[in-house]
Amino acid sequence: MHIQARERIDGLVRSLIKATGLIVISILGGIFFMLLWNTVSFFIHVSPLDFITGTQWNPTGRHATYGILPLLVSTCLVTLGAMAIAIPLGIGTAAFMSEYAGKRLKNILKPAVEMLAAVPSVAIGFLGIVALGPGIARLTQLSNGLNALNGAILLSVMSLPTIITVAEDAINGVPATYKEASLGIGATKWQTLTRVTIPAAAPGIVAAIMLGVGRAIGETMTVLMATGNAASFPKGFFDSVRTITATIAIEMGEVPYQTTHYYSLFAIAGILFLLTLVVNMAGEYFVNKFRKFHSA
Amino acid sequence: MNSEHIKLAARNVDLWFGAKHVLKQVNAAFPQNEVTALIGPSGCGKSTLLRSFNRMHDLVPDVRIEGKLLLEEQDLYDKKASVTQLRKRIGMVFQKPNPFPKSIYENITYGLKINGVPAGQHKEIVERSLKESFIWDEVKDDLDKPAMRLSGGQQQRLCIARTVALRPEVILMDEPCSALDPLSTLKIEELIIKLKEEYTIVIVTHNMQQAQRVADKTYFLYLGEVIENGPTASIFNDPKQQLTKNYVTGHFG
Ligand SMILES: Nc1ncnc2c1ncn2[C@@H]1O[C@H](COP(=O)(O)OP(=O)(O)O)[C@@H](O)[C@H]1O
Ligand SMILES: [Mg+2]
Numbered sequence: 374m375h376i377q378a379r380e381r382i383d384g385l386v387r388s389l390i391k392a393t394g395l396i397v398i399s400i401l402g403g404i405f406f407m408l409l410w411n412t413v414s415f416f417i418h419v420s421p422l423d424f425i426t427g428t429q430w431n432p433t434g435r436h437a438t439y440g441i442l443p444l445l446v447s448t449c450l451v452t453l454g455a456m457a458i459a460i461p462l463g464i465g466t467a468a469f470m471s472e473y474a475g476k477r478l479k480n481i482l483k484p485a486v487e488m489l490a491a492v493p494s495v496a497i498g499f500l501g502i503v504a505l506g507p508g509i510a511r512l513t514q515l516s517n518g519l520n521a522l523n524g525a526i527l528l529s530v531m532s533l534p535t536i537i538t539v540a541e542d543a544i545n546g547v548p549a550t551y552k553e554a555s556l557g558i559g560a561t562k563w564q565t566l567t568r569v570t571i572p573a574a575a576p577g578i579v580a581a582i583m584l585g586v587g588r589a590i591g592e593t594m595t596v597l598m599a600t601g602n603a604a605s606f607p608k609g610f611f612d613s614v615r616t617i618t619a620t621i622a623i624e625m626g627e628v629p630y631q632t633t634h635y636y637s638l639f640a641i642a643g644i645l646f647l648l649t650l651v652v653n654m655a656g657e658y659f660v661n662k663f664r665k666f667h668s669a
Numbered sequence: 670m671n672s673e674h675i676k677l678a679a680r681n682v683d684l685w686f687g688a689k690h691v692l693k694q695v696n697a698a699f700p701q702n703e704v705t706a707l708i709g710p711s712g713c714g715k716s717t718l719l720r721s722f723n724r725m726h727d728l729v730p731d732v733r734i735e736g737k738l739l740l741e742e743q744d745l746y747d748k749k750a751s752v753t754q755l756r757k758r759i760g761m762v763f764q765k766p767n768p769f770p771k772s773i774y775e776n777i778t779y780g781l782k783i784n785g786v787p788a789g790q791h792k793e794i795v796e797r798s799l800k801e802s803f804i805w806d807e808v809k810d811d812l813d814k815p816a817m818r819l820s821g822g823q824q825q826r827l828c829i830a831r832t833v834a835l836r837p838e839v840i841l842m843d844e845p846c847s848a849l850d851p852l853s854t855l856k857i858e859e860l861i862i863k864l865k866e867e868y869t870i871v872i873v874t875h876n877m878q879q880a881q882r883v884a885d886k887t888y889f890l891y892l893g894e895v896i897e898n899g900p901t902a903s904i905f906n907d908p909k910q911q912l913t914k915n916y917v918t919g920h921f922g
Contacts, residue, residue: 476730550767554828557723558780558835559757568779573770 411639418633430604432634439637443606447614450607451596452589454525459585463536471544472566490534498598501527513611519601522610527595532585539584543577544570575663583656590649593618617645676701676869677839682736684717691717693893704861704870706884714893715873719841723759724752757784760832762842766824768816773808776816776827777834784835794834802830803860822853842872858883881905889913
């Protein structure tokens with residue numbers, strides 16, 4: 374009788390788990406379908422070629438134009454800038470924490486990094502407006518410092534915790550025997566780190582970078598606050614930019630339903646989705662490529 | 670060998686891990702072009718002694734070493750001594766085969782690059798050291814393959830090749846066959862006997878037969894102390910100490 378009851382519970386739990394799994398999958402499918410449906414509706418009104426190659430995003434003008442290029446370039450500019458800062462800094466910190474820092478320093482650094490991850494993006498954006506922006510403006514003699522550089526720096530700060538934590542796990546996971554082998558041959562600590570430990574940790578480090586890129590591409594609030602949001606075509610890091618995410622956030626609230634403009638926002642969201650997908654697949658590819666040398 | 674030349678020596682060495690006294694007044698002398706075996710029950714300090722010769726303990730916090738460790742006349746722990754130079758002269762083969770997660774070829778060239786051997790010589794040295802380690806015939810067509818795909822015995826011979834490629838003076842081996850099958854073990858033993866023509870070899874082993882097959886001299890350690898040492902045959906056939914006798918006849922360990 375006890376056993377029967379337990380089996381019943383077991384069956385119940387199993388269907389419950391199945392149900393939650395199905396719900397998650399259907400939500401995902403639903404989102405994807407909605408994106409696709411609205412994107413297709415958009416392309417009935419605007420030719421995909423104009424959309425992809427257009428250099429002007431001006432959906433509210435007299436002659437509405439829907440060129441995604443300025444937004445796409447903005448997103449890429451800010452993300453690449455952020456990664457140019459966060460990747461070396463993140464991997465460097467991770468390597469320092471796991472290979473050089475003493476126990477005590479490590480016990481301070483680790484919680485500090487975790488705390489950085491807990492700072493809300495709106496607070497970081499705020500810092501961008503009141504501290505970083507004026508600083509950049511003063512240094513560059515520009516009228517204001519709300520530009521791609523500002524966004525890139527803030528996003529690098531936001532993706533650092535992810536990159537550091539994941540990369541540190543990867544570096545820590547490298548077997549001590551590899552390090553001993555390298556040191557035993559007469560390599561210095563630095564040579565061992567750069568030529569054996571980091572390459573051996575490469576799959577995890579690539580994963581860390583990909584997660585960092587994902588964090589940066591998708592971030593909305595910070596870039597919305599710190600990059601100035603000019604929809605013109607950016608020429609460099611000192612130009613104000615407007616990312617895909619910021620555009621959706623700004624315009625979605627005011628756009629009338631079922632208009633071309635409304636559909637266009639789904640189309641750019643679709644592009645963002647593709648971009649993230651490509652980043653993830655590239656990451657997966659590299660992870661597999663490195664893994665080949667690890668196990669038979 | 671005629672008059673023995675002592676290549677590597679320990680004089681009154683004490684070693685502590687924190688408060689734990691692991692080596693106690695250890696004296697040892699390893700003659701050139703001979704194989705010396707270190708035997709003794711698990712935890713008696715064989716690996717610790719071996720690793721102190723190429724300063725692997727430098728990585729461990731709270732380790733304290735007293736006494737002298739010498740390579741020829743060179744004090745291994747001299748403040749002015751370059752650790753990396755020493756490790757090049759004293760190679761080490763570990764208990765578990767530990768090739769780098771790189772190709773077979775790169776496993777050998779890594780050490781060459783580190784030590785500034787001109788790239789022009791790499792190919793030749795790779796071939797030579799793989800031949801010396803009796804593994805060339807098995808891998809010569811697969812030099813670009815990942816080393817991790819080799820069998821355990823092949824990996825260990827590759828690790829030996831990686832060590833001999835640098836032409837060290839001493840090779841330290843810490844139970845190099847403990848993870849291997851009998852056939853691979855035999856191959857490595859043959860290799861060790863061959864290698865002693867050029868190198869001084871110190872080998873830790875748990876295998877009494879192995880010690881008798883490869884070693885000229887044997888040291889018996891117990892609880893961090895050298896209990897007895899001498900020619901291998903006399904340690905095994907005519908031990909002076911009761912402890913040694915118990916150990917080599919398999920009464921404990
Ligand atoms: N890094 C270390 N920290 C603390 N104790 C250690 C360390 N390495 C070895 N020991 C201790 O030193 C003693 C000797 O170990 P080891 O030299 O590995 O023995 P063996 O190789 O003879 O089996 C053991 O009691 C072991 O627990
Ligand atoms: Mg041992």
